[in-house]
Amino acid sequence: MSRKLVRRLLQRTLPRHCLITDPVALKPYETDGLTAIRQPPWLVALPETESQVAAVLRICREHAVPVVPRGAGTGLSGGARPVEGGVVVGLSRLNKILEVDLDNCVACLQPGVRNLAISEAVAEHGLYYAPDPSSQIACSIGGNVAENSGGVHCLKYGLTVHNVVGLKVLMMTGEVLHLGGRGQELDGYDLLALMCGSEGMLGVVTEVWVKLLPVPPVKKVLLAAFAQVSAAAAAVSEIITAGLIPAGLEMMDRLAIQAAEAYVHAGYPLDAQAILLCELDGVAQEVEADAALVERLLRDLGAIDVQIADDPQAQARLWLGRKAAFPAVGRLAPDYYCMDGTIPRYRLAEVLQQIESLSVEYKLRVANVFHAGDGNLHPLILYDADIPGELEKAEAMGGRILELCVAAGGTITGEHGVGVEKLDQMCVQFNSDELEQFERLKAAFDPAGIANPGKAIPTLTRCAEIGGMHVHNGKLPFRNLERF
């Protein structure tokens, strides 16, 4: 491949302001939301039209240049980190809402449309787009598809895969894949589901059709404090066993509560070992009935304090501490390291106990923030990078926590994706037959292996190198990141 030739071809294809070649200007593109892992790209293309995207992909294909698609660059696992000698294709300029079809309650978007912008655009019609990852103000729908993003409300409303009804994908082979659209059902293999969460390794999405839902008219938030973590965990089970699916169900442990309270004064009870936040939404009568039931359950299970917020201000206050939990915990120590494992809920008390033991073993404090409704755990390991050896301890402990999650029947990543961050842990979760199946599946879309190479699926060699397909000292050298 002649690099000069490829560069010239790209320069001829794209307007001047759509290609970045200056090394100084390329630097800010060397990383996404995970700054610990960096790699300057060879070039950055910022196409303004779909045909420009196709042209860039064609040139890269013909000259076997790796392509890294990038949306808003908010990912937390390094999925948009450039690869050496590769071209970053930034899709931020494809940010138009192409169509809002009110009759069919769907919208067609370019990949660079921000998640929150969708709901804002249809709010006047009483509709919204349900998945709401914490980065929803900035993250774009194309990235949401690539990561299969969740959010605080996914227990009730599902992940991106449940809310996307159509895609247009430019494949690395030059083919254009049209999947779904206005209608709800697809024939043939469910390639739409396959594209969701494929981390940009199967193609570049240039159009996304999403489902729009009516805005729930009423919302209520309950906060319950518990003297034992196990009681809070039991309450989560009881609420669900009672037949309720709350819109959001979040848990925080003592250290997280104290940090949040000291930071934003949300009115959380400081004597609690755990608090639960439960949001209910829907039609007024439903919410009334459910809130009464939840309150009774919480009290019966020994909640030492229950607060109910009906109006938006009071609700915002109760959520405040949860939303500020990460920056707040960040104030307890110079650095923290956040994990993203998921476990079956019934193992919660047990896993928290094991994390506590690890905390004693490694002499590092851990604050726990937990999407209790869907089992997604975010332990924050506190450490000080200035103390020699402490970072390595935190990393080792993080690896142990992810192993705990897998052993408990869960997974290494609930919502942040594998990217380049959790490649080693993939070797724990999947065996070589499964990893090879993933590779063959990728080859069906991208035989040359130029779409976001080196992400999400580890090579067998890598797994072998880290020791018998098993990680003992998980290497995850990234800390101090805001990960909700």
Next chain:
Amino acid sequence: MADRDISDELQESIAQARDAGVSVAIAGSGSKEFLVHSDTETTQSRLLSVAEHTGVVAYRPAELVITARAGTPLRELAALLARANQMLPFEPPLFRGMGTLGGAIASGLAGSGRPWRGSVRDAVLGVVMINGLGQKLTFGGQVMKNVAGYDVSRLQVGAFGTLGVLLEISIRVIPKPASEMTLKLELDCLESLSKMREWARKPLPITASCYHDNMLYVRLSGAETAVLAGASETGGEIAGDLNWWDKLNDHDLPFFKEPGSLLRQMSPPAQELVNDACVLEWSGAKRWFYGDESEYHGTGTKLFGAGFAQVAVSSPAADPVRGDVQRRIKQAFDPDNVLNPELLRANEAA
């Protein structure tokens, strides 16, 4: 219910078939056989029955997840879930009371609650399967949120076994609603469609709607007060038959027993009707009527009878790109074309 794990035997059968250069036809209870073959057709493949591979592997109601073997009859599964006041969200058709979990997943057919409670694949969290190489593989898991690796589990839904033999499936389940009410409104087909679309934009506790025989049926679910409030907004009188929706899903209503070719159209829900002597479901997105399939070319209309499965897997052949991609995916999972090749042969011909 019977608790029997024959996954080793199944794996062995596939390996043998592959070595012998023959293919297998995967079967469960046979409830959906009418969607594959007509009565007189026979298959060239060895029969691979999963019907004996039964039993619930894990079920904790508070987790909202059930993991069961593919041969587990849906009816038994439903009964077990009902004891914990839960249900499968996608209300699969049982067709003559039969039907297994594996068949429901492989066919991807969902019942009347689909636009509100999600499709079959929406509920799938993980699978254990055997690919065409005879390898036993696990994808996904038992938790709601899992973004590790490609979503191979959901890819199995609607693939009619062409990518793998399903062994175990983990499904997200939902609580049964505290109360439920079915109302009927006397409306014609067009009026029903526009009413359905009007409701779709409102926050109502609707979980199913269907136009049938000059009557619009609507099901409301949730807290009793919410159902009553919803009923006052939708209007209509209470429909007496408590099993009406099951009959609809299982094609037990007289409409589905008429002679002729039953056609199923999948359409954008608000799109104009191509035939108004129809049954409308899914808020207008799924439509049933009788006629000659060839007259409805390009409208998403398919014969719901012999050959449906072949067409369902292969209909993207109309789009050459998807046809090619599907063949390459098939190749990735089953390079020697061991699993249900007849569905793919139709694919190649189409």
Next chain:
Amino acid sequence: MQTKLPEAIVATTKGRRAEQILRSCVHCGFCNATCPTYELLGDELDGPRGRIYLIKEMLEAQKVESVTVTHLDRCLTCRACETTCPSGVEYSQLLEIARDYVSSNYRRDLLDRLKRLWLIRTVPYKRRFRRWAQLGRAMRWFLPKRLREMLPVASTVEALQATPPVSPSVAASSVLLLNGCVQQVTTPQVNAALRELLAARGIAVVELAEEGCCGALELHLGKEPGALATMRNLLDTLAPRLDEVDAVISTASGCGITLKDYPRLLKDDATHGKLARRLGDKLLDVGEYLLSLDLSWRKQDEVLAVALHQPCTLQHGQKLGDEARQLLQNAGYDLVAVRDEHSCCGSAGTYSLLQAKLSSQLRDRKISCLESGQPDVIATSNVGCHTHLAVAASVPVVHWIELLR
């Protein structure tokens, strides 16, 4: 975010401060979502996160590259990013340090230098600025359209005469009103209206005979030493009158934000630090001040629907804006809904002259947001936004003060 600033940088107060701010950024990218230039250009380099990265690289390499200057120059300093940031990154302070660094370590091209020099030597001086404005008006048909659009309208230029202060016989309270340099030339009617309002309610308005610039202009152009001198000068003029008034107010939020920043900017100033803090204690935005008076105001008869434009210096800089909303609503106006309220109009001080193309694109966007609710007027609270929007708006643009009776 990890930084590796060289010893030479960290040894300075500003370098340490820069390091502190850089480290508080976790690179989450939320800021890009509300950045007007990112929205327009869709390039990481034209959003706050990319600019922070460029600044980090610049300080680490101790070398100013022209591409860095290009992207830093495109920042409006609207500070919408600070409102959005969950980690409390003080971006504008980092940018201030970076601009100062650029200013002393980078040679701009001649035309750019001339433009900047002209701005610093003219705009803050009301007589010079007025003469230029009059000259421009006389020559208007020979000017390029962009410049022509920026000229103050005739009436205001001609009307610029020191309005005789109306002093009530017995003052209930007194307030020092700062007139600002540009505002005195382009929209003197605003403070005239305020004087009338206050006089009618028995409040004495004190004004300075020779009021200098607040220093905002030089500060934004990265000329910090000059800016600080200008600030000291204004403080000296103010000092004798400070004790006799209850509050010091400005009707231009662009001046207000800089004035409110005096205590920080002059923190270590031996001669003026204390005075800066004294001013800080009395300084209020006109909205805060009027609301604190607890008086009632009436509306104008012919206007009903108002689109309120919140200047960035007010909503992001001073974290204010509700005051004007309340005052207008209490007076009986209907405030129409405004889409993308957080977004800058593109005026941003000298930005409209130095980045004319981006500025006018942002202005057109803003106007379509403001006018979508079909208001009778657009009301704002900063002179820059006021004149900038007036050029292209199809309804009159006023300071909201002008709407009160």
